[in-house]
Amino acid sequence: MGASQPHESARAHVTGTATYIDDIPEIKGTLHAAPILSNVAHGKLRGVDTREAEAMPGVRGIVLARDIPADPVLATFVHDEPIFARDKVEFIGQVIGLVVADTVMEARRAARKVKLDIEPLEAILTTHDAIRAQSFVLPPVTVKRGEPDAALARAPHRLQGTLEVGGQEHFYLEGQVGYVVPLEQDQWHVYSSTQHPGEAQHWVAHALGLPTSAVKVECRRMGGGFGGKETQSGHIVVWAAIAAKKLRRPVKLRLDRDDDFMVTGKRHPFTYEYDVGFDDSGLVTGMKLVLAANCGWSADLSGPVADRAVFHVDNAYYLSDVEIVSYRCKTNIQSHTAFRGFGGPQGMIVTEAILGDIARTLKLDPLDVRKRNLYGIGTRDTTHYQMKVEDNILEPLISRLEASCQYRARREEVARFNEQSPVVKRGIALTPVKFGISFTATFFNQAGALVHVYTDGSVMVNHGGTEMGQGLNTKVAQIVADELGVPLERVRVTSADTSKVPNASATAASSGTDLNGRAAQFAARQVRERLARFVAEKQECEPGQVIFAAGQVSTPSTHMTFEQLVDDAYKSRVQLWSDGFYKTPKIHYDKVTLTGRPFYYFAYGAACTEVAIDTLTGENRVLKVDILHDVGHSINPALDLGQIEGGFVQGMGWLTTEELVWTDKGYLATHAPSTYKIPATGDWPPHFKVEFWPEANREDNVGGSKAVGEPPFMLAISVWEALRDAVASARGAATVRLDAPATAERVLGALR
Template identity: 40%
Template sequence: MEEIMTDKGLETHVRGTTLFLDDLDKPHNLLCGFVFPSPVAHGIIHEIDITEALQCPGVHAILSAKDIPGVNSMGPVAEDEPVLAAGKVEYAGQAVLLVAADNRACAKKAMEKVKIRIEALPPVLDPQVAFESRDFLFNPLHMERGDTGSGFASADHTVEGKLEIGGQEHFYLETQGSLALPLPDGSLRITSGTQDPTANQLAVAKVLNIEASKVEVTVHVIGGGFGGKETQSTWCAVWSALLATACNRPVRMVLDRREDMVFTGKRHPAVVYYKAGYTNEGLLTAYSSRFLFDCGYCSDLSYAILERCMLHLDNAYYIPAIQSDIYPCKTNKASNTALRGFGAPQAIAVIEHIMEEVAAALELDPALVRQRNFYAKKGRNVTPYGQVVKENVLEAILNQLLTSSDYEKRKQAAADFNRINKFTKRGLALVPVKFGISYTTTFLNQGAALVNLYKDGSMTIHQGGVEMGQGLYDKMKTVASREFGLKKEAIRIYPVNTMVIPNTSATAASTGSDLNGHAIKKAIDRLKKRLNDFIVTTYNIPLRSIVWENSLVYDKNKPDIKYPLHDLVQKAHRAQISLSEQAFYKTPGIFFDKATCKGKPFYYYVTGMALTEVEVNMLTGAFRIVRTDILHDVGDSLDWAIDKGQIAGAFVQGMGWVTLEELIHNNRGILLTSGPDTYKIPGIADIPEDFRIHPFPGNPFKGGILGSRAIGEPPLIYGLSVWLAIKNALSAYAGRPVILDIPATKERIVMCASAYGKLV
């Protein structure tokens, strides 16, 4: 059996002994924080009476917007996200009051005594309605290249239509939470379940009207994030800090599952109108689109999400003429936010849908149509935003995958199966990905590290990346171990702390290993240089002959004589040589003009491909994934076992988004799918029966940390292959191409089969 866990630091996850926020020891006098949410999606607050609630046993404080000492705003970009509702409410679940009590039971009893009078207003729940009334959170985004009018005129054919794309709940296993501890000097120590400790720090300081230096944020491992704990983790940090300050006692606030799902935002749903022109050979000549994004009630990270959508409209394909308008529609729902892929999955879903439509109309193999449209090395290698696509291995990946997956043989077998089965059909679909790595807001591409070497030869590392189950700490140990020649068990990665590593960027955008790994490598290289000079004089080893390996130092020309690292470190310490080093890293050579949508926003692209085969029952909508083959370019992987797990997990999460997971609000704006009983995420029975994941070999990235490429977000795109395979199975049943919105739930599959065929 293949070994999956490669480091002893991961054993606590396997054994279930990892301490998450709610497992940590309780400080003395700890209180429980609780939120009173708005019961309506849109309304005017006329009166709040907390008199009776304050009399409840165990209640220590109830706070409203008027009790905030600083600014009533915690928006990460725009000042349109209140800490607590003041005067109006804009979604069902918006925080109105905060309560500190001895426990949740006391807090809930107090909340039942709150008297609130809200004049309900009609909620806007459909982005189409918001679009028609021009109700946008910020100015729409626009991108174009070439002349789409000429492109459509020169096309032999056109295809156009509408695609509805649903949202997605993060469903991290550990819900949002924070613990705030007031200190005697008036400062605060926050333990937060966040992907962005600096955002927590700055928001708490702003809301409390104190300096950021008085707010210390520490992050232990968190139980999943997927983007949901990037900005919206700030809420619990701010809420617990407000209550802790008011009571001068520690306050822990951890949302339960229903609260988490009702309060927080999701992946952005979208309604998309598209048109594409193409030749008889299947070559795209023009593509235009209009995206209506459901952003929720405030901005959050929507601008950056829509921007990344815009930068991935092309996916893996060169399109000579392209034009798109992307609208940030305001609705009375929780503010939608970052979720793995960050706007790119919605964009890629549309262009991949178009590729299938083109292939079906021309009766060409979809793999061939994709291949003909791939970015090429010359003439067809510049994106609509002006970045050159370098190190392009898309065609090589395609050729290898078609061979290793027995594509032609399986395609014929599926056709044979479909001829003899009336209500059960099979479909295959192939999806490539070209995913840009870097924050599109350029200044965020930075990281820092502090490396300390101890006299016994062990090492501690402080860096800005948050461990959330993705194996970041293990990869950072790998970087340090390889660079310093130190055994991994002698290296400890400390929890992220804003007092040690300040001004961190969020662990997001698949940049965690790159930014923090480069900073660690830079610090270690400086430390080694200092010690190398000492080795030359102390051990009489020529500089170019020094080898650091397995916690030993030796002359490569005299390998029999080895010096323990702890001996070297002790001697260096006595010689008054610093054994600590700090380093800062920024991603080189990237720039992006948001006004013109031109530049080089990405340091590099991650590419790969997935082929999925499904079998669908047209009468019930049930489907099974017969087989999935994935070929993914990880460069020189820092740890293939971790990367393989990330690819598998991302695929399943993507598959869940496009098939099983459906967010349903009633006409009053109440989220009905607010728990695992009503919101279906993939289970073990939903994964491919035959699941083959392989690295694309021989393509290290010279600018990556030790030749590696990012892994977190790009593989989620592979989940689209399940949706398109189901669509192709439905087309086989109907005898013509079908339109299948996302998610392709059982109900939607049956309705589609009924609409396009005859279920008799």
């Protein structure tokens, strides 16, 4: 632990031998499916004419709602999504059925020949229209502390405003894909590119009317997930399973990239209204916020996403008197879902915007206003959801970055540059992140693992987590190798598989290593302890005196190789494998009042970003980024650095170039990389420096580490704040209205 080991699949990645679902050799008789998509945002589905499609070459069958063996509604928590549209359609891209054919292209060609008879109804597309029509996927939620109305009334200064922040397509490089193979006696082997095999298993079993035990879901790796394969992957295998059931053949469903954009949910777009009061020092004394999440046509994970947004409105700041109203708007677009940060970014960004505008209004440095509002230690330390912030390192972390990146000198330099530069203007911002770690649904915070030691001393570990590129399997292998004192190459991590570790939570909420790493550690520990007891008995010493390190096992009187010990132990009938189970301590949460301790700990970080804008065109570029981030004691610094850099760049994309555009008919016009622009190589800034905060996690977490998947994403809010700083500098204005993403067009608009 603590070493920058390469990703356990790195060699397989670079040689093209790492297997993704579509690379698995196909079983004889495999058919391919393509979805039939609604082309109307909202309407009555009066008929589906499949005659022309059925006559197309290679077509083997059409699958519609009537072919679903059991419950035609997907087994989601809210139970509000028909598996295939039945009598109505609710967005353009809704899946009405599948065409199944001998080849992928035959299926896709035929799917476009299916004729839909849809009577259009009025569509709701925006949060504004949804609130007016009281169209919600879940009821509104209000969190309140103190007396915000009174605090606002007596505040020396007030600011009111609105803001819109766009969604984000996951753009996992491997699109959604599933491969369903019927086995004997109504058992099913499902290969899914999924972050949540357990849920896919549950959904497939439910739709087919089978016990969960009849379905096995397996995922060796995903080609990226980012939250987009937490629930959305489940739909794919349910659809394919229904086709496989009807046609009695293995069926693969791999979405074309454009279909993937059209069918699957994205990061929730948010709109905001705010009213904030503050004093002369920039201290926020009262705040009222409305957060409206555009959830799309169904609830999916919108409840917990919107909750997390409410939880993260404070970001790093103590909000004394505050009211937050959260709307979960139902609209006729894709059903938005989990995406790295899971509402956290959408919660934080509005407060960062407000603090930036407060600073400019008062002619103070935004960093000073941010520091003025930070959570205290021993005072001003309780969140608006009544959790005490016990591990606060915000002030020293921010101050350290402020010094190391020379924030003050650079701010002056930016001002000097702007005075003499007529067209190009620069901006700078330093923003913090405080991100709560744990699933807010407490029961998800559990994990299991299996560690098998074979008689040759090789080790296999299996856990409930999934590998999507983040390096979970590498970290788990490091943890197990460390626990058993064997070289890393002796430890192999195998596919996530519901038949090995059951009931596993999604690999999400940044919790993969915290949960599964600990479970694997416990499993390995039990094997080690058995071995230690076995050796201790033979060598007449205490089990605690048996040391496992570097493939050797030593006692005060002797030492042997791990392999020797294992062989001896096997022959003495010592159990060489074990399970491990972990549940996160300390957490509890009341989902009615939205209070409690939903998070085991917080992960912290801060970023300083400098940008430039072109005032003739609004084009913009990130020039310099300095990050100080808290991963606790890193289990693998190279992987953690990868998460920090990759998360930041993804966040930068969300706030700059990645624009989702729906037409006034509800058609997503940006549905391929030709029109939807994630960052490319040229967007990596010329200066990018990352440092780790040196302290271990103050809570007892695996290896002293902290979760790292999501928190760095929100460091990119510094990019957007720096752009607003540049716009303010160019305009000489205090408040800046700049919706996100800050495309060239929006920046030019903000300059007016």
